[in-house]
Amino acid sequence: MNAMIHSSEDDLVFLDEPEASDISVATKPQKTWRIMIIDDDPDVHSATTFALGSLEIQHRALSFLHAYSAAEARDILQQETDIAIILLDVVMEQEDAGLQLVSHIRKTLGLSDVRIILRTGQPGYAPEIDAIRDYDINDYKTKSELTRTKLYTAVTSAIRSYEQICAISASHRGLEQIINASTELMALQGLQNFASGVLVQISGLLGLDAEGLVCARQGNLEQGADLQDLRIIAATPAFAGLLDQNLDQLPQAAVIERVQRSLQERRNLYEAQTTTLYFSNVAQRDFTVYLDTGLQLGEMDKRLLEVFCSNISVGLDNVMLASRLHNYAFYDPLTGLSNRLKLLQTLNETLQSPLKQQSTLSLIDIDHFAETNDALGHQFGDMLLCSVADRLVAYFGADCQLARVGSDTFALLGDEEMVCPEAILGLFTRPFEVDRQEVQLSATIGLVQLADYDGQGSEALKDTNIALKRAKAHQRAGHVYFTRDMGVEIRERVRLMHALRAAFENQRLFLVFQPQIDMASGRPVGAEALLRWKTDDGKFVPPDQFIPIAEYSGLIVDIGEWVLRTACYELVHLRSLGYTDFQMAINVSQAQFSHPLFMQSLHRALQDTQVPPECIELEITESMAMKDPDLLIKTLYQIKQLGISISIDDFGTGFSSLSYLQKLDVDRLKIDRAFVNEIKDASSDASIAKMVIQLGQNLGLSVIAEGVESEMQAQTLRSFGCHLAQGYLFAKPMTREDLHAWLAHSMPN
Ligand code: C2E
Ligand code: CA
Ligand code: CA
Numbered sequence: 001m002n003a004m005i006h007s008s009e010d011d012l013v014f015l016d017e018p019e020a021s022d023i024s025v026a027t028k029p030q031k032t033w034r035i036m037i038i039d040d041d042p043d044v045h046s047a048t049t050f051a052l053g054s055l056e057i058q059h060r061a062l063s064f065l066h067a068y069s070a071a072e073a074r075d076i077l078q079q080e081t082d083i084a085i086i087l088l089d090v091v092m093e094q095e096d097a098g099l100q101l102v103s104h105i106r107k108t109l110g111l112s113d114v115r116i117i118l119r120t121g122q123p124g125y126a127p128e129i130d131a132i133r134d135y136d137i138n139d140y141k142t143k144s145e146l147t148r149t150k151l152y153t154a155v156t157s158a159i160r161s162y163e164q165i166c167a168i169s170a171s172h173r174g175l176e177q178i179i180n181a182s183t184e185l186m187a188l189q190g191l192q193n194f195a196s197g198v199l200v201q202i203s204g205l206l207g208l209d210a211e212g213l214v215c216a217r218q219g220n221l222e223q224g225a226d227l228q229d230l231r232i233i234a235a236t237p238a239f240a241g242l243l244d245q246n247l248d249q250l251p252q253a254a255v256i257e258r259v260q261r262s263l264q265e266r267r268n269l270y271e272a273q274t275t276t277l278y279f280s281n282v283a284q285r286d287f288t289v290y291l292d293t294g295l296q297l298g299e300m301d302k303r304l305l306e307v308f309c310s311n312i313s314v315g316l317d318n319v320m321l322a323s324r325l326h327n328y329a330f331y332d333p334l335t336g337l338s339n340r341l342k343l344l345q346t347l348n349e350t351l352q353s354p355l356k357q358q359s360t361l362s363l364i365d366i367d368h369f370a371e372t373n374d375a376l377g378h379q380f381g382d383m384l385l386c387s388v389a390d391r392l393v394a395y396f397g398a399d400c401q402l403a404r405v406g407s408d409t410f411a412l413l414g415d416e417e418m419v420c421p422e423a424i425l426g427l428f429t430r431p432f433e434v435d436r437q438e439v440q441l442s443a444t445i446g447l448v449q450l451a452d453y454d455g456q457g458s459e460a461l462k463d464t465n466i467a468l469k470r471a472k473a474h475q476r477a478g479h480v481y482f483t484r485d486m487g488v489e490i491r492e493r494v495r496l497m498h499a500l501r502a503a504f505e506n507q508r509l510f511l512v513f514q515p516q517i518d519m520a521s522g523r524p525v526g527a528e529a530l531l532r533w534k535t536d537d538g539k540f541v542p543p544d545q546f547i548p549i550a551e552y553s554g555l556i557v558d559i560g561e562w563v564l565r566t567a568c569y570e571l572v573h574l575r576s577l578g579y580t581d582f583q584m585a586i587n588v589s590q591a592q593f594s595h596p597l598f599m600q601s602l603h604r605a606l607q608d609t610q611v612p613p614e615c616i617e618l619e620i621t622e623s624m625a626m627k628d629p630d631l632l633i634k635t636l637y638q639i640k641q642l643g644i645s646i647s648i649d650d651f652g653t654g655f656s657s658l659s660y661l662q663k664l665d666v667d668r669l670k671i672d673r674a675f676v677n678e679i680k681d682a683s684s685d686a687s688i689a690k691m692v693i694q695l696g697q698n699l700g701l702s703v704i705a706e707g708v709e710s711e712m713q714a715q716t717l718r719s720f721g722c723h724l725a726q727g728y729l730f731a732k733p734m735t736r737e738d739l740h741a742w743l744a745h746s747m748p749n
Pocket of ligand 2: 587619649
């Protein structure tokens with residue numbers, strides 16, 4: 001910021017932080033290392049200054065410059081000089097604000113000395129290796145990685161590097177060459193390429209045609225580790241035959257001795273004919289470069305090499321870091337297989353190539369893996385997955401793309417001849433061995449043939465998943481190929497779900513009522529409320545279609561509450577018309593019933609409508625009883641306490657044990673329409689209907705038959721002792737207005 005002179009009269013002069021030129025000691029060497037923090041989060045500024053404030057490096061304290069946006073940083077950098085380090089947030093105004101700023105610093109402002117440490121809050125948002133290379137970035141860390149100690153280390157090593165660069169910046173040759181050399185090196189992927197690059201660059205730097213080799217210690221670095229651990233990872237032609245061998249294979253004992261000494265003493269050795277450079281703890285390894293220089297290096301060359309080495313250490317760390325980030329992004333750490341992202345990449349490539357015509361994608365899901373995991377522990381589960389992965393790789397690995405896309409789900413992409421149910425399921429016939437124990441597993445698979453597939457990779461994967469779900473619902477250890485119909489069906493369901501939500505919000509749902517009759521007297525005793533959906537173009541969507549969608553989308557909770565209240569209001573209205581001896585039956589589905597707020601909404605409906613609870617009957621299905629017996633028993637008890645009665649709908653279609661039925665304490669059984677339907681003539685099989693009626697009598701429960709369509713059925717039911725019925729024979733479901741008219745006619749007050 002500029003100094004600002006307020007007014008000459010009151011002599012108020014505001015001066016911001018004195019700049020070097022403002023103070024008399026400007027000509028003295030700078031006393032502090034200047035560190036610029038660029039971050040849009042003020043907390044990061046304070047945390048950083050707090051962490052580093054008291055630090056002294058090479059007897060100099062640190063001082064800080066602050067910028068809170070890339071734009072502000074540009075302004076400051078225009079005026080400031082001698083900044084040693086920039087701690088830079090990658091993501092600020094825009095996702096790439098940080099990297100653009102780096103480009104501005106290096107390219108537009110031409111500042112090549114300042115060291116840059118990138119930081120990001122999001123681990124996933126890593127700069128490309130290209131950016132690290134192109135802009136000579138010292139370090140890259142996620143903010144969570146930057147603990148106080150790590151921050152010290154990063155800043156200390158960056159300052160050292162900066163100091164060395166400054167120290168020889170007089171020597172143009174050195175500086176430029178080093179930067180160029182490091183830049184070239186960064187372009188090389190992988191450790192071995194990098195190591196060979198180091199040899200080439202050092203020779204170039206020294207202007208020599210030196211032969212040499214690079215050794216890396218394998219495994220952890222323990223002091224005095226033996227020769228076995230030293231591997232030759234790069235070599236010039238004179239040593240080329242020994243590449244990838246252990247150092248002890250080398251015939252020249254003198255070379256072995258120097259490499260060992262450099263490692264042991266952890267320093268560079270400059271000798272009459274040779275130079276051995278030591279790089280400490282780079283990517284968790286020690287590494288040495290041995291060179292036949294043929295002469296003793298001069299002071300200038302040594303300094304050059306030292307700067308080069310410190311730059312290289314950081315660079316190499318970055319190479320390792322970038323490949324680690326790459327690994328995290330594309331590979332599954334447990335099995336080493338590709339992950340979902342990598343699979344999608346390959347899948348998209350396949351879909352664009354002629355290979356697509358004969359390729360199949362398959363998802364392989366281990367059956368009951370969660371149970372195995374729970375029973376035997378996660379560690380065992382992990383080993384089991386690895387052993388499945390190994391077997392898949394052994395069989396398919398060479399020809400197909402394998403990935404782990406879910407905890408116990410693998411994906412396989414390859415030629416349709418190979419990727420077929422027989423081959424895949426065949427691998428599961430033998431047990432897997434884990435921890436010297438045999439475990440027999442089975443798998444269920446879904447497949448998609450990619451020929452004629454016109455979607456994206458992600459859609460193909462989704463469709464495979466649809467096929468897998470089908471297969472699982474069908475039968476474990478089986479397989480299902482995706483067909484277009486499945487996709488259409490699912491999309492249709494999704495469309496219906498949106499339409500249903502809109503219909504409910506726009507009050508396009510309404511209730512109809514189907515009377516229930518006492519066949520002995522012929523009088524209506526109540527009605528069942530049934531939900532209707534009339535679409536904008538006047539068509540009815542049958543409840544058998546939309547109720548399941550409402551259930552699985554959770555919409556049923558709101559819709560069900562509305563049904564409950566509307567039916568109660570209608571009953572109150574009927575009572576006001578004089579039909580006081582009349583019951584309302586209301587359907588309640590599983591999702592509604594197990595909702596934690598169900599009892600509360602039931603209470604509220606009773607309270608708000610003032611309906612007498614004994615006139616309300618809730619219809620639950622038998623299958624509901626099977627899902628969560630304890631919850632059901634508890635809820636039923638609470639409902640009964642309110643005075644509401646319960647009937648079991650569609651009775652006979654699900655299975656419930658008799659003793660369980662007694663525990664449930666229900667009031668009524670509703671014989672399913674299918675069993676009434678079986679009563680076709682006097683001689684037909686009416687045994688189930690008969691049995692249900694007897695069961696009801698034995699348990700002291702009332703029984704109602706639904707779907708009664710003929711006089712003959714009514715008669716048969718009556719002869720069995722069932723006197724309550726509902727069905728087209730008596731009345732179809734009707735709107736409230738029609739019900740009023742119907743009641744007035746059949747039940748004159
Ligand atoms: P449900 O509870 O078994 O309802 C009886 C169904 O049988 C109704 O079909 C009714 O119209 C039909 N029906 C009645 N008498 C006869 C007959 O003599 N012959 C024939 N062929 N059918 C007859 P609807 O209204 O299509 O309802 C179908 C299912 O949708 C219901 O079966 C119920 O499970 C569900 N449902 C309807 N409304 C609701 C509701 O408000 N909430 C919940 N959760 N489910 C509902
Ligand atoms: Ca019903
Ligand atoms: Ca029913």
